[in-house]
Amino acid sequence: MKIAVLIKQVPGSESALPIDSEGYWVDESSVTFVMNPPDNYALEEALLIKESNDDVEVVIVSMGPLRVQKVIREALAKGADRGIHILEQDITEKDPLVIAKRLSNAIKSEEFDLVLTGLQSDDTGMGQTGVLIGEILKMSTATLAVETIIQEDHIRIKRELESGWFQWVQLSLPASISIQSGLNTPRYPSLKGIMGAKKKEIHSLSATELSKEETLQKVNNVFVPQTNKQTEIIKGDIDQIVSRIIEILRTDIKVI
Amino acid sequence: MNILVVLESNNGALHRLSREALVGAQELGDSIFALIIGNENEEILSELAGYELEKVITVKHHLLSSYSADGYSEVVRQVFISFSPDLIVIGHTYQTRDFIPRVSAKLDIPFIPDVISISDKGFIKQVLNAKLNATISNLDNAAIISFQSAAFNEEQLKLGSCSNESFDVSLVDSDIKSISEEPFQEEEGDVDLESAEVLVSVGRGIEKEENVTLAFELAKVINAEVSASRPVVDSGWVDSFRQVGSSGSNVAPKLYFSLGISGAIQHVVGMKGAKNIMAINKDADAPIFEISDYAVIGDVLEIVPKLIESLEQSK
Ligand SMILES: Cc1cc2nc3c(=O)[nH]c(=O)nc-3n(C[C@H](O)[C@H](O)[C@H](O)COP(=O)(O)OP(=O)(O)OC[C@H]3O[C@@H](n4cnc5c(N)ncnc54)[C@H](O)[C@@H]3O)c2cc1C
Numbered sequence: 001m002k003i004a005v006l007i008k009q010v011p012g013s014e015s016a017l018p019i020d021s022e023g024y025w026v027d028e029s030s031v032t033f034v035m036n037p038p039d040n041y042a043l044e045e046a047l048l049i050k051e052s053n054d055d056v057e058v059v060i061v062s063m064g065p066l067r068v069q070k071v072i073r074e075a076l077a078k079g080a081d082r083g084i085h086i087l088e089q090d091i092t093e094k095d096p097l098v099i100a101k102r103l104s105n106a107i108k109s110e111e112f113d114l115v116l117t118g119l120q121s122d123d124t125g126m127g128q129t130g131v132l133i134g135e136i137l138k139m140s141t142a143t144l145a146v147e148t149i150i151q152e153d154h155i156r157i158k159r160e161l162e163s164g165w166f167q168w169v170q171l172s173l174p175a176s177i178s179i180q181s182g183l184n185t186p187r188y189p190s191l192k193g194i195m196g197a198k199k200k201e202i203h204s205l206s207a208t209e210l211s212k213e214e215t216l217q218k219v220n221n222v223f224v225p226q227t228n229k230q231t232e233i234i235k236g237d238i239d240q241i242v243s244r245i246i247e248i249l250r251t252d253i254k255v256i
Numbered sequence: 257m258n259i260l261v262v263l264e265s266n267n268g269a270l271h272r273l274s275r276e277a278l279v280g281a282q283e284l285g286d287s288i289f290a291l292i293i294g295n296e297n298e299e300i301l302s303e304l305a306g307y308e309l310e311k312v313i314t315v316k317h318h319l320l321s322s323y324s325a326d327g328y329s330e331v332v333r334q335v336f337i338s339f340s341p342d343l344i345v346i347g348h349t350y351q352t353r354d355f356i357p358r359v360s361a362k363l364d365i366p367f368i369p370d371v372i373s374i375s376d377k378g379f380i381k382q383v384l385n386a387k388l389n390a391t392i393s394n395l396d397n398a399a400i401i402s403f404q405s406a407a408f409n410e411e412q413l414k415l416g417s418c419s420n421e422s423f424d425v426s427l428v429d430s431d432i433k434s435i436s437e438e439p440f441q442e443e444e445g446d447v448d449l450e451s452a453e454v455l456v457s458v459g460r461g462i463e464k465e466e467n468v469t470l471a472f473e474l475a476k477v478i479n480a481e482v483s484a485s486r487p488v489v490d491s492g493w494v495d496s497f498r499q500v501g502s503s504g505s506n507v508a509p510k511l512y513f514s515l516g517i518s519g520a521i522q523h524v525v526g527m528k529g530a531k532n533i534m535a536i537n538k539d540a541d542a543p544i545f546e547i548s549d550y551a552v553i554g555d556v557l558e559i560v561p562k563l564i565e566s567l568e569q570s571k
Pocket residue numbers: 013119120458459460461462463484485486487488499500501502503504505515516517518519520521522523526536537538539542554555556557
């Protein structure tokens with residue numbers, strides 16, 4: 001069985017996010033990048049499938065500038081077998097359909113049985129790439145998987161529904177599945193894994209050679225959200241903070 | 257502008273986000289077509305009959321007796337081709353996430369998801385963990401727009417009348433590549449978050465499992481219940497029935513006291529109805545402060561122990 005895990009590199013949750021001079025996106029030169037946290041769960045799920053089944057190959061696919069090779073290496077260090085890097089210099093391209101078409105072209109010949117993605121990226125949060133690829137490559141699709149069970153020519157998925165409801169679905173393979181965060185505990189790479197990853201193959205392709213797709217939606221600008229709520233800001237030394245909180249609880253809101 | 261609104265049934269009743277999507281569509285367009293898929297939608301149809309819509313399109317088929325991404329995406333594709341609307345509008349539900357990207361790829365039109373509002377420059381959605389908003393637009397083509405919970409107020413739905421039309425969809429067994437089983441619910445807790453008057457809610461800012469006891473201790477002195485954000489539940493630090501948000505409970509206490517929660521939209525939809533929101537967060541730019549009445553900028557691990565101590569002394 002061949003599994004592709006699609007991994008994106010995104011700004012870390014603690015990273016500075018200064019808006020660039022055109023107001024178009026964040027100035028990437030001051031951003032610290034990490035593996036998209038939801039994708040880390042998809043990677044772990046693939047590694048768990050590999051460990052409990054024979055002959056499973058886990059291939060990491062990531063698109064972006066040269067810097068994304070770092071997350072591919074990180075995934076290889078955790079136990080993935082090889083990587084495919086689709087070199088995309090144009091970081092302004094944020095149309096998920098264009099991205100999905102390029103990714104589909106890049107992986108089509110690999111004939112993966114399973115494509116796993118995180119449920120959305122922490123940067124643009126479009127939450128659709130995996131399902132788009134599933135449709136483009138004529139695979140079955142499911143989202144928000146909280147449990148996966150591989151059975152011969154199909155896969156059983158426990159899907160999260162809204163308000164604490166769940167549902168089992170059975171999909172024929174090949175399938176593209178987006179993984180809900182929290183279903184497993186992503187591992188850390190071992191020292192041996194980190195050493196071993198250096199020898200693993202990362203195959204590079206150029207995105208623009210794959211296809212010249214027309215952009216259908218674009219991000220015009222980003223801005224800091226404004227609020228019209230009256231907020232009292234409580235700061236100072238710890239004793240001042242604590243006594244103001246107690247005063248609010250007692251006299252303003254009257255809950256104690 | 258012609259708009260096709262794709263509605264969702266929530267156990268036979270109209271999903272709240274579908275109602276909000278109808279309001280959004282009424283604001284954006286002049287001719288609204290509402291599509292409802294499935295075989296048992298009598299209750300929804302009688303509700304829709306009272307709204308100002310151009311037409312309600314119903315689609316029934318034996319292969320549509322339960323939801324599947326394969327079936328539903330094919331229905332929307334066929335209806336789109338037949339009615340050629342300028343926009344498809346839908347609520348941003350889990351089901352939408354599951355099948356609407358398929359429609360986007362089938363029709364080669366963009367899907368702009370999770371929109372919170374509309375400006376003259378385009379559709380606004382949150383990006384980068386809600387720290388920034390982005391304006392997104394479609395370029396000279398039809399598009400699919402999904403609206404986040406509370407983007408519109410369902411009470412503003414314009415009343416009126418409309419006609420029904422049933423649409424003959426063509427589906428064959430081999431179109432459906434999945435088998436869906438009956439939905440079910442898991443563990444129900446012994447805590448009723450929804451009726452709690454005060455909630456102390458813990459987020460990842462509590463840093464470690466052993467620190468979660470701080471939240472329970474604080475809750476005890478102010479007579480509150482403990483709730484949590486999803487990552488805290490996912491880490492197994494508190495029981496899942498304590499989760500607040502789009503995949504947990506919807507709460508509206510008199511006070512929601514948030515400890516180290518960033519304020520992601522999926523969390524906020526579950527608690528923004530609270531009468532008073534007090535948040536402690538060490539990051540002055542945390543999105544939770546945008547909806548807070550009281551913003552405490554500081555470290556929960558320093559403030560909460562002191563707060564518990566002072567509260568106990570002043571009893
Ligand atoms: C489909 C879907 C459904 C979801 N459903 C839910 C849901 O139902 N409920 C939910 O909560 N989330 C849900 N999420 C996840 C949501 O997007 C966020 O990831 C989550 O709410 C973040 O939780 P958090 O605020 O605890 O953690 P983080 O976002 O990591 O925030 C931690 C915060 O703590 C602050 N902090 C850190 N250390 C300290 C300290 N010592 N003192 C003070 N502050 C500190 C940080 O500044 C930060 O703001 C869902 C996501 C998706 C995609």
